[in-house]
Amino acid sequence: MAYTPQLLELMKKVEETRPSRVGVNFPRMSQEERRDVLEKFHPDYIEDGFRKIKVGVDKGTRLPTEMADVFESWSRLRDVDLDLNAPPDYDVDVLIIGGGGAGASAALDAHAAGADVLIATKLRFGDANTMMAQGGIQAADKENDTPAIHYLDVMGGGRLENVPELARALVMDAPLVIKWLEDMGTMFDKKEDGTMITIHGGGTSRKRMHAARDYTGAEIMRTLRDEVINKGLTVIEFSPAVEVILDNEGRAAGAVLYNLETEQYQIARAKTVIIATGGSGRLHYRGFPTSNHYGATADGLVMGYRAGAKTIYADSIQYHPTGGAYPPQLLGLLVTEKTRGLGATPLNINGEQFVYHLETRDVESSAIIRECAERGLGVPLPTGITAVWLDSPLIELTHGEGTVERQLPAMMRQFQRFDVDIRKVPMLIYPTLHYQNGGLLIDENGHSSVENLYVAGEAAGGIHGTNRLMGNSLLDIIVFGRRAGRDAAAKSKDMPVPEKLNLDHLASYHRELEETGAADDRIGPILLPHYTHR
Amino acid sequence: MNDKIAMVDIFLMGKRYTVPETLTIIDAMEYAGYQLVRGCGCRAGFCGACATVYRMAGDYELKVGLACQTKVEDGMYLAQIPFFPGRKANFNLEDIKPSTAHFTQLYPEVYRCLGCSSCSKVCPQDIDVMQYIAYIQRGDFEKAADISFDCLMCGLCVSRCPANIVHYNAALTARRLYGRYIAKPDPFLVERAKAIEEGKLDAEIDELVAADDEKLQELYNTREIEK
Ligand SMILES: Cc1cc2nc3c(=O)[nH]c(=O)nc-3n(C[C@H](O)[C@H](O)[C@H](O)COP(=O)(O)OP(=O)(O)OC[C@H]3O[C@@H](n4cnc5c(N)ncnc54)[C@H](O)[C@@H]3O)c2cc1C
Ligand code: SF4
Ligand code: SF4
Numbered sequence: 001m002a003y004t005p006q007l008l009e010l011m012k013k014v015e016e017t018r019p020s021r022v023g024v025n026f027p028r029m030s031q032e033e034r035r036d037v038l039e040k041f042h043p044d045y046i047e048d049g050f051r052k053i054k055v056g057v058d059k060g061t062r063l064p065t066e067m068a069d070v071f072e073s074w075s076r077l078r079d080v081d082l083d084l085n086a087p088p089d090y091d092v093d094v095l096i097i098g099g100g101g102a103g104a105s106a107a108l109d110a111h112a113a114g115a116d117v118l119i120a121t122k123l124r125f126g127d128a129n130t131m132m133a134q135g136g137i138q139a140a141d142k143e144n145d146t147p148a149i150h151y152l153d154v155m156g157g158g159r160l161e162n163v164p165e166l167a168r169a170l171v172m173d174a175p176l177v178i179k180w181l182e183d184m185g186t187m188f189d190k191k192e193d194g195t196m197i198t199i200h201g202g203g204t205s206r207k208r209m210h211a212a213r214d215y216t217g218a219e220i221m222r223t224l225r226d227e228v229i230n231k232g233l234t235v236i237e238f239s240p241a242v243e244v245i246l247d248n249e250g251r252a253a254g255a256v257l258y259n260l261e262t263e264q265y266q267i268a269r270a271k272t273v274i275i276a277t278g279g280s281g282r283l284h285y286r287g288f289p290t291s292n293h294y295g296a297t298a299d300g301l302v303m304g305y306r307a308g309a310k311t312i313y314a315d316s317i318q319y320h321p322t323g324g325a326y327p328p329q330l331l332g333l334l335v336t337e338k339t340r341g342l343g344a345t346p347l348n349i350n351g352e353q354f355v356y357h358l359e360t361r362d363v364e365s366s367a368i369i370r371e372c373a374e375r376g377l378g379v380p381l382p383t384g385i386t387a388v389w390l391d392s393p394l395i396e397l398t399h400g401e402g403t404v405e406r407q408l409p410a411m412m413r414q415f416q417r418f419d420v421d422i423r424k425v426p427m428l429i430y431p432t433l434h435y436q437n438g439g440l441l442i443d444e445n446g447h448s449s450v451e452n453l454y455v456a457g458e459a460a461g462g463i464h465g466t467n468r469l470m471g472n473s474l475l476d477i478i479v480f481g482r483r484a485g486r487d488a489a490a491k492s493k494d495m496p497v498p499e500k501l502n503l504d505h506l507a508s509y510h511r512e513l514e515e516t517g518a519a520d521d522r523i524g525p526i527l528l529p530h531y532t533h534r
Numbered sequence: 535m536n537d538k539i540a541m542v543d544i545f546l547m548g549k550r551y552t553v554p555e556t557l558t559i560i561d562a563m564e565y566a567g568y569q570l571v572r573g574c575g576c577r578a579g580f581c582g583a584c585a586t587v588y589r590m591a592g593d594y595e596l597k598v599g600l601a602c603q604t605k606v607e608d609g610m611y612l613a614q615i616p617f618f619p620g621r622k623a624n625f626n627l628e629d630i631k632p633s634t635a636h637f638t639q640l641y642p643e644v645y646r647c648l649g650c651s652s653c654s655k656v657c658p659q660d661i662d663v664m665q666y667i668a669y670i671q672r673g674d675f676e677k678a679a680d681i682s683f684d685c686l687m688c689g690l691c692v693s694r695c696p697a698n699i700v701h702y703n704a705a706l707t708a709r710r711l712y713g714r715y716i717a718k719p720d721p722f723l724v725e726r727a728k729a730i731e732e733g734k735l736d737a738e739i740d741e742l743v744a745a746d747d748e749k750l751q752e753l754y755n756t757r758e759i760e761k
């Protein structure tokens with residue numbers, strides 16, 4: 001058992017109150033209560049975590065400090081001489097930067113539309129946030145549900161700040177995406193007759209969360225990756241893009257790639273470029289631990305922004321209410337929302353529930369922070385931080401023995417590896433930095449504000465307003481990955497090979513940095529986080 | 535450094551480093567000063583990037599694990615296997631069926647399993663790997679798909695197989711065959727997809743897209759929630 005004697009003593013309170021909590025629903029907050037807890041406790045509202053960016057197209061816009069730091073940085077190519085107009089190392093119709101779910105979907109549809117495609121990615125193909133998604137993917141494909149009902153959930157969850165056309169595309173394509181994945185052999189959880197098994201997620205008004213056990217993202221990612229390889233598409237791993245190349249009319253025309261192993265630069269020329277580099281959890285905003293994969297360092301935002309792409313809601317960050325807090329090896333690790341979906345509830349040090357267990361993520365996180373910070377009712381941990389309980393043993397009391405093993409095998413295994421049996425003892429959790437709600441602004445086809453430059457997946461913004469609901473991200477990466485892939489392919493068709501490739505935008509960006517003194521000695525994008533100097 | 539935390543000695547490719555005992559292997563490598571490029575992906579036990587072999591000082595047994603999911607121990611000698619050159623057979627899913635005849639063409643080596651069970655012994659996901667290979671041999675793709683589902687494609691089984699079987703790729707093919715041909719398609723999904731493609735659901739959504747914020751907020755607040 002990984003819990004210390006002190007923790008085991010505190011745990012008794014949870015056990016004492018448990019019988020009185022089975023089957024009892026804690027009341028949901030009113031709109032006013034929600035607004036109040038958000039404004040007082042959500043990190044997005046704590047002003048000293050932000051600053052206004054001094055350079056670029058969105059000069060004056062508020063960004064999280066750590067993101068502003070990478071935006072206000074010198075290019076890695078500042079002192080590098082490259083002949084951009086020599087015969088390029090790669091020459092394609094559609095260059096896709098990033099081998100996660102958005103990149104793979106874009107590649108498949110661009111290829112299907114007849115384009116010559118290249119994927120350049122930073123780590124291995126599929127080492128990505130997509131691989132880690134456990135909970136599920138939303139789509140309105142039940143008789144009591146429609147894309148319009150889904151739309152209302154998306155907009156309401158996003159505080160009506162979503163770009164309506166993007167939310168519309170998201171929900172209307174959703175059933176088509178599920179069908180596409182099903183046809184590729186993705187193993188969704190189903191009943192005998194083929195009917196998808198769907199459950200609620202935070203903020204859903206219908207049970208529309210599809211899952212593949214609790215490896216939903218992994219199942220989708222490995223299927224997409226297998227299909228990309230089957231189609232013979234070129235994928236270069238350990239070769240992140242470091243800058244977008246433009247042509248003489250300021251249109252995207254390729255990227256400079258950096259081989260992490262040989263430390264050499266290569267030129268990929270392309271008629272269209274799709275940024276699909278995912279999120280930024282590894283920037284550790286406000287020192288929060290993160291659920292994100294090792295490569296989530298906002299590279300695409302930095303490159304795209306320097307090339308002139310506008311951002312939207314880049315200051316809106318999602319903290320997942322249930323990150324692992326103890327044992328220390330699990331710090332930051334995501335405890336899937338499905339755990340709460342199946343009935344596990346958050347409890348304070350007295351074993352009392354203090355918030356409805358399926359509020360939207362921002363509200364749920366803020367309530368947990370409040371319980372620890374303001375009310376002082378968190379559980380103190382030996383590591384010096386405080387946390388709250390998540391009463392996972394409730395799950396089998398409600399749904400019967402075997403439910404955890406069947407529905408949450410990944411979760412159960414991860415805790416078991418560090419000696420915690422979540423069927424028997426409650427977990428210890430605290431919010432973790434999880435998702436970038438905003439990003440680079442796109443239109444319905446994934447096109448950014450720079451000609452021939454597309455963005456898809458977590459790097460894109462506008463779809464979810466300032467709060468994404470669970471299950472809508474796996475959905476968006478495929479919806480907009482495919483849309484961007486198709487549009488980029490179509491556009492490339494009757495386009496000549498780009499000429500006069502250049503990086504002039506970097507020169508002017510650097511000039512701005514010099515004038516404002518904003519960059520200090522920082523270099524970006526950072527590509528890999530540095531954890532070596534603990 | 536918190537001096538309450540006990541320190542242990544580990545050996546990264548033979549070289550000794552002293553690290554806090556609470557760390558995972560990945561964290562310990564970074565603590566020791568490595569900037570990881572390979573061998574590190576999700577850091578949470580989902581991607582299979584961090585396969586590691588190790589042995590404890592004084593012991594002969596070679597152990598394996600995921601570097602992000604294994605705590606360091608005193609006297610651990612370890613090395614990562616960041617890449618394994620396993621073969622993948624390419625196929626067009628629409629041209630094959632869940633049949634032994636088709637599978638033999640893709641992965642003939644699967645039928646040469648010696649039954650040594652080395653693969654099952656090393657799997658960090660505790661999958662009975664040999665058993666899913668046996669199910670594939672028997673043409674029981676449903677069972678193979680079911681028990682191989684949690685595979686992270688870390689490659690450790692492949693590194694130990696005397697018959698040169700690439701278990702994880704064979705299993706993935708089995709799962710895709712199951713998902714495509716054996717599991718039934720969702721009947722209503724087909725209908726819904728058709729309705730969307732024919733534009734039958736456009737009117738309803740366009741009305742919402744055109745609605746002002748006040749109206750939307752009201753609809754949202756009063757929406758019916760499925761029990
Ligand atoms: C633990 C976890 C659980 C989640 N659970 C859910 C869920 O249940 N449901 C849901 O809908 N969403 C979930 N999400 C969110 C969702 O998984 C992600 O938002 C989504 O998968 C992002 O997909 P993507 O393709 O945009 O980015 P990713 O999948 O992260 O892929 C981006 C790829 O780009 C690569 N890359 C980065 N920089 C560069 C560069 N400079 N050059 C080249 N390549 C680069 C990365 O290495 C990576 O391979 C979860 C996220 C996490 C982290
Ligand atoms: S089956 Fe093989 S590849 Fe899959 S997780 Fe187990 S050891 Fe790794
Ligand atoms: S290691 Fe290879 S030969 Fe041995 S049981 Fe596994 S599949 Fe068969």
Ligand code: FES
Pocket residue numbers: 573574575576577578579580581582583584600601602603686
């Ligand atoms: S880094 Fe992904 S499984 Fe260990």
